[in-house]
Amino acid sequence: MKITSAKVIVTSPTRNFVTLKITTDEGVTGIGDATLNGRELSVATYLSDHIVPLLIDRHPANIEDTWQFLYRSGYWRRGPVTMAAIAAVDMALWDIKGKVAGMPVYQLLGGASRRGLATYGHASGRDTEEIFDSIRSEQEHGYTAIRVQSSVPGITALYGVAAQPQSSGERYDYEPAQRAALPAEEDWDTRAYMRHIPSVFEAVRNEFGPELPLLHDGHHRMTPIQAAKLGKSLEPYDLFWLEDCTPAENQDALRLVRQHTTQPLAIGEVFNTIWDIKDLISEQLIDYVRCASTHFGGISPLKKVMDYAAMYQVKSGFHGPTDVSPVGFAAQMHVGMAIHNFGLQEYMPHSEKTNQVFLQNMTFENGLLHPSDTPGLGVEIDEDEAEKYEYANAYLPYNRLADGTVHDW
Known part of the structure; x- marks a missing residue:
């Protein structure tokens, strides 16, 4: 052949x-x-x-x-x-x-280590009532762990808040990217964010109790000492993990964060090879690997990095929003099925049009994802359907501080 x-x-x-x-x-x-x-x-x-x-x-x-x-x-x-x-x-x-x-590919990787993949959903809102409603909606859809994002008083538009109007006025497949010639400019205030977020999780814990696994994404916006401070302030609310608390390319930064908080940490969605994350794993500076099959070189290196992480009791938390196509998502589901040190899988469903282009066999039942037992990845592309949709410029937004300085996004 x-x-x-x-x-x-x-x-x-x-x-x-x-x-x-x-x-x-x-x-x-x-x-x-x-x-x-x-x-x-x-x-x-x-x-x-x-x-x-x-x-x-x-x-x-x-x-x-x-x-x-x-x-x-x-x-x-x-x-x-x-x-x-x-x-x-x-x-x-x-x-x-x-x-x-x-x-199915997971059988070629060593076979199933579990019945299915535990997932987390995305809840958000402009105030506590919207957040509560969003959490309940995610639970009704079968999610057993929830990432919580909130608007912050004084910040006009904030990543991850679905109810919040985007700069273009139109959502782009459930994320803040927008079809436009140029990326949208948004504002940011770290101190306002750090003051507000602990109160959000206090309210959520009071409403939903201690058992519900909660997660939060800092989206690389804090300095190491700010991340450490936020992690410490969130400890009373027992988060499953704090994600991307500081820019990920500086591995030394996580040493400082680890010194000051016992908050479990997840990172890696912008990483591309083992060299970006090996020290974070071997020094046990993180608890969950967020790398995505699509941006990390595929199934082969993702399986290898998780085998390496297993020696240090570090688990998977693979990146799974809609900027990973159904094909890439299936690829990392197969890895998640096979590895022993699976942790939690992010799952953000794609749009109806996307699901008409990419024909899938996966299931989501009782809070568990399964890639299916279809030979291969279990996804096919309908090329005739794909031809109906031409490429369009689209960008994620970027941030400026009050004085005009470009900030991390």
Whole structure:
């Protein structure tokens, strides 16, 4: 068997996605996710111009060799564009291998370690009543753990608050990215945020009791000492984790945070390789790995990093919002099914249009996700449907402080 073609598909059913479809001489196809939020065309070009020509006539079964070839032969390693492109190839090859074997990918990774993947949903609001209503809605949909985000008095628009109007006045597939020629500018005040958030969790705990697992995303906006202070102030409310409390590229920052709070920490959604997170794992500075299959090079390296993390009792918390396509999401579900040190899976359902483009077999029942026992990844792309939706410029917003300084987002 050999690869005879590889096609890059860009589609935008309520948001932009980049998909690689690989076909073999025996007619077996596999798909992989290469979506990079706000920089999708960079990866599409990288694939079309630099990766696809290298795949023709390669044996699709040699997944590890192909991964190492694409990573090492280009000389310029790492980075989100490179790793998203490699991820798409890796996923597609695992998809093919599963179809040839007649097995779901998680069986090829060692088999199921659980019945399904525990998930958390996203609740938010402009005040406590909206937050309470949002939490109840998520529980009614089957979520057994909830991420809580809140508006903050004095901040006009804040990431993660679904009820809050976006700058464009229109939501973009359940996240703050917007279709526009330029990214939207938003405001930020760290001190106001840090004063307000503990009171939100106090109210939520008083309303819902001590048993409900609660999470919160700081979205890289705090300095290390600010993150430490927030983590300490949230300890009475027993969070399952505090996510992205400070910019993730500075691994030393987490040492300072760890010195001052016992709050469990999760990080890694913007990481691209093991080199971004290995010290955080080996020094036990975090508790949950947030890396996403699409941005971390695919199934192969994600499984490896979790095997490494298992030695330090660090668990998975894979990134799973709508900027990971159904293909990428399925890929990390298969990893989550197989590894022993699974923790919790973020799950944000895609739009109806997206689900018409990407035909899926996964299930979500009794709070547990399952990728299905369909051979391969369990996702196919309807190319005719995908062609209906042309690429459209879309960007995440960015922040400025009161004095005009650009701040972390």
